[in-house]
Amino acid sequence: MSLTTTGTTTRAPRSPWTGSAGPDELARWKAAAQAAADELAADALERDRANQDPFREVDLLRRHGLVNLLVPREFGGEGAHWASALHVVRILAAADGSIAQLAAYHYINQGTIAFYAAPEQQADWFRRTAEGQWLWGDSVNPVDPTLELTPDGDGYRLNGLKRFSTGSSVGDVIIINAAITGGPDEGKILAFVLDRGREGLELLGDWDHLGQRLSASGSVRYTNVRVDPTDILGEVGEEPFSTLVTPGIQLAFGNFYLGVAQGALAKGREILLGRRNAWILSSAETYAQDPVFQRTVGEFASRIAAVEALADVLNRRYDEAIAKGADFTLEDRAELAVRIAELKVVSTEVGVEVANRIFEVTGSSSTSNQVGLDLFWRNIRTHSLHDPVDYKKIEVGASYLLGEVQPITLYT
Known part of the structure; x- marks a missing residue:
């Protein structure tokens, strides 16, 4: 991909955020x-x-x-x-x-x-x-492009089905992306905002997955839904500042997976400290005093600390990027996206591993449904499949080896 703009957006964006969090x-x-x-x-x-x-x-x-x-x-x-x-x-x-x-x-x-x-x-x-x-919920899943936005007077009509619409069933408003079908602006992608109760908007409530059960991520069906000019936010293009959407959500994923790992470890620590005996072959008085379990917990805590340090740096860098507004360039974006991809890789792997292996520390009794330790694993295992982490590794590797930049999409 060449570092040039598409020319689809002519406005000069100004960021409403300046500086960074103190x-x-x-x-x-x-x-x-x-x-x-x-x-x-x-x-x-x-x-x-x-x-x-x-x-x-x-x-x-x-x-x-x-x-x-x-x-x-x-x-x-x-x-x-x-x-x-x-x-x-x-x-x-x-x-x-x-x-x-x-x-x-x-x-x-x-x-x-x-x-x-x-x-x-x-x-x-x-x-x-x-x-x-x-x-704000959303209905923008780019791998499910089944929506048709057709011109209708001074506005549009929206038809189709969109799966994985996070927050749609509880959001006061839903942001939607759809390409215009027909007319002089055919192919242009618009972002627009509809209230949850808009006529013709049907919430299917079909989110039934292993984890993230309360994320309100069911499908939404649109049947001849009116989209007025006042509903439209703007065009989805490749103006550099506007494309900070995707690095932002990927950075949020990194923080999310880190949080799950921290929660799983904290819950595991609580369970481990509550066990007053020790394994029959151990010379320690309690499980928490056993070097075998200390080693595992120490490994988890150390890896989590490393991910946390990286996340903190990138959170601040995202503030700095946002503050640039129109001065934010495609070169800036390419560098930031790779750094965030690095976080996505390590936070995914640490999160999934800690949520999985914490059971090695807490023992068979912690698999009881009454304990609920599995909630951490079910949640991160479900959401970490949002987009394949292997492609984030490729993104990082291609940049490191060849200086290549991935195409701008809602995943990169």
């Missing part, structure tokens, strides 16, 4: 996230089993001020930075992966106001989302 800001939102996570952890297993749309959990996010975290203060929001939002995702994931996913996608979907909307339209979008405390 220590006081990070401390504030880490505390808010931890308070929310503590509430979620209290009945995470019971809620997972009930498998109901997480309206109550979304209200909890609102109550702790997390929904409007990224909305600039001048538009009625909290005025925080992306590094704070990414820490929120990480902390929530240690307690409830489903709600962490909802928060991650919400932040990126809400952030498309800055990425896709023209500067003169952003204030109205930000004010409305802040006033309504909207949770």
Whole structure:
């Protein structure tokens, strides 16, 4: 791929975020996230089993001020930075992966106001989302391109089915991407926002997977849905600043997987410390004093610490990239995307391994359904398949060996 723009977008984007999250800001939102996570952890297993749309959990996010975290203060929001939002995702994931996913996608979907909307339209979008405390779901799965957006007067009509629409069944609004079919703008991809109750929009509620059960990720069917000009955010093109959407969601995944690993290790530690005897062949008095188990826990803690250090660096770098606005270049994007791909690789592997092997530390009794230790593994095993991590390894390797840059897509 050559580092040139497509020419599809002529606006000069201005970022509503400047600078980066400082220590006081990070401390504030880490505390808010931890308070929310503590509430979620209290009945995470019971809620997972009930498998109901997480309206109550979304209200909890609102109550702790997390929904409007990224909305600039001048538009009625909290005025925080992306590094704070990414820490929120990480902390929530240690307690409830489903709600962490909802928060991650919400932040990126809400952030498309800055990425896709023209500067003169952003204030109205930000004010409305802040006033309504909207949770943003999405219906953009790019490997399921079954939507048809056809011109209809001054607007469009939308028809088709979109699977894996995270947050759709609880989102106040749903952001949708679709290519125009017919007319002078045929093939142009638009991003637009519909309220969940729009006529012709049908929530199928068919999300029935191993993990992430409360992520509200069912399919949505659109039957002759009216899309008005006021619903349209903008065009999805390759203007560099607008393409920060994908590195952003991939970075959120890295923080999410890290959080799951931290949560699984913390739960394993709690179980291990609660075991007052020791293995019959051990000379230690308790399992926690046994070097065999100490070694495993030490390995997990060390690898998690390394991933955490990388994530913290990249969270700050994403703030710095976002702040550039129109000055953010395709060269900047290529370098940032590779660094985030590196995080995606190691966070996936550490997260899956810790959530799996923690049972080696906690023993057969921890496989009881009443313990719920499997929740961490089920969640990360499900979500880590979102896009193949092997392709992230190839992305990193091709860059390292040949300086190659992957094509810009909603996965790269």
